[in-house]
C-alpha cells in the first residue's frame with residue numbers, strides 16, 4: 001500500500017519535531033523518513049511551517065496569516 005498516512009508515524013514525527021524522542025526512536029524515525037514518501041513530505045511541510053511561524057512571530061503578525069496557515073494545512077476555513 002502506498003500513499004496512505006501511517007498512524008504510527010504521526011506519533012513518531014511529532015516526537016521527532018518536538019525533539020522528544022530517545023536516541024533509538026530518533027534513529028527509527030530517520031530510518032522511516034528515508035523510506036516513506038508520505039512522512040518525508042509531511043516532515044518537510046511541518047519543518048517549513050515551524051520555521052515560517054518562528055520567523056514571522058518575531059515581527060508583527062501580518063493580517064491574514066492565520067488564514068494562510070490554515071490554507072497551508074489544508075483546513076477549510078469557511
Ligand SMILES: [Zn+2]
Nearest residue numbers: 006009036039
Ligand atoms: Zn510513514
